[in-house]
Amino acid sequence: MNNRQLFLSHLAQTTDFPLMIEIEKAEGIYMYGPEGKEYMDLISGIGVSNVGHRHPKVLEAIQNQLDKYLHLMVYGEYVQSPQVQLAKALCETLPSHLDNVYFVNSGSEAVEGALKLAKRYTNRREIISCVNAYHGSSHGSLSVGGNEIFKRAYRPLLPGIKNVVYGSFQQLDEITENTAAFIVETIQGEAGIMVACSEYFKALRRKCDETGTLLILDEIQAGFGRTGKFWAFEHFGIVPDILVCAKGMGGGMPIGAFIANKDVMGAFKNNPLLGHITTFGGHPVSAAASLATIKVIQEEKLLEQVETKANLFKKLLVHPKIRSIHNKGLMMAVEFESFEVLKPIIDRAIENGVITDWFLFCDDAMRIAPPLIITEEEIEKACGVILEAIEGR
Structure with missing residues (x-):
């Protein structure tokens, strides 16, 4: 055959x-x-x-890492140079508020981690997402997706999910003190490249601040230079509480991450400890490739x-x-x-x-x-x- x-x-x-x-x-x-x-x-x-x-520089980074080590231990236990240097480089592209990186293997996994983190940190259960949003295909990420055609065959999904219209000022009132997180693609991808205005994002940021809601920006497609800024949110004058990235991050290797403030990310350390676990997250070869990708975007x-x-x-x-x-x-x-x-x-x-x-x-x-x-x-x-x-x- x-x-x-x-x-x-x-x-x-x-x-x-x-x-x-x-x-x-x-x-x-x-x-x-x-x-x-x-x-x-x-x-x-x-x-x-x-x-x-x-890309030759990505291949070189991969080869150099192959000569050192591959997987060593589940994420978060050993000090591994590719992970540490990549986390540092990522944080250097971001406002100081975003200083802590959790590495995973894909965009869906990054969304899953971000949703868990928001619920754990706020001790709330409601999550708001947008109509025609796409955040991935696993159960949690599918739950906050915004198209029923892809969801109905897999219900019941996560409870407590509301969908609002991307870019709608009026529906920002759906965000309340019961809302753990508002998750939104900075640029809606699978909806056909929908771009809300800066005023919307600033109003969204204010509403999240007023209610203690965490703002999760999904830049799985829009990040790593795709829009002309390293991060798409730079176009709109706001900063998220949690940033989600993957896809263009690895130069062709599988890797994803969710990024937050160290205080927020610390919610995973206690009650229970090991609040989020991944075996292969931040694989050293993928991390080396990702660091090379950042350098290529910057140097070229x-x-x-x-x-x-x-x-x-x-x-x-x-x-x-x-x-x-x-x-x-x-x-x-x-x-x-x-x-x-x-x-x-x-x-x-x-x-x-x-x-x-x-x-x-x-x-x-x-x-x-x-x-x-x-x-x-x-x-x-x-x-x-x-x-x-x-x-x-």
Whole structure:
């Protein structure tokens, strides 16, 4: 049996229609099939490969760590240089209020930890999240998701969850002294790149302060330079109580984190002790890769290039079938009339070597979130392929 047959026979499937693209190698913004077919990755593996596939400095960090040690002990017991140096580097990108990092393996796990921490610290049980939010697929993270289609088959989920409309000033009154946390994507991703205004975030911050509610910002997709700032909340003049990150954090390696004040994070140490446990969280190889990723973003000045590159996409992607483009930096949604119009365009673009996608809760919009290292020439090439796909070629 070949790999495609083995894939269908033995690998758990998530749909009846997987893409079935076979990849043998990846480099930079490109992936390559067995026969050498080249694919331009315009979605970064869904927000993961922010510094591109197999960045040389990330590979070097991984190799150096492989020569030292792999897993040693469950998280939080041994002093491991990759974890310690990564935590320090992360805190240096953040306001001083956020000075304590808990490493996990993924975005869903980071959300789970953040929710537990908020409930434990406040001794409250109610959590508020937003309509069309996506925070992950495990039971707790699914509970605070905002789309019933994905939730109904798995109920009962966590009790005490309220959904409000992202960006709604009026519904901020739902936050009360009973609310442990308000969890929100700084930029709503799977809703199709929805961006609330600064005034909303400032009002949200005030309401959380007034009620003693912890504000959790989910930057699993929006963090690590995707929007042109290292953290998306920097655009809005606020600071969260707990910050959640993953995806673009690891340079292609699995890692996530939730970050809070040391006093807040200390709630996990007593009653009970070991209030949150992970075996592989902050794996030394992933931590080394993540530290290298931060250095690449900073040293190659990728943040400074994001807005120019996003504007070039918007300048080039002009067609009567494109209704609008909304974005925050290189986190972009290109809107069409319907999924029925969009899906053949995506399929033709893939056939012609450019990989895009749609959004879970916005299937009439094309997802564009390329590696931040993409060049202007590559943007021009990619947009040419997309425009040809729109024309049916």
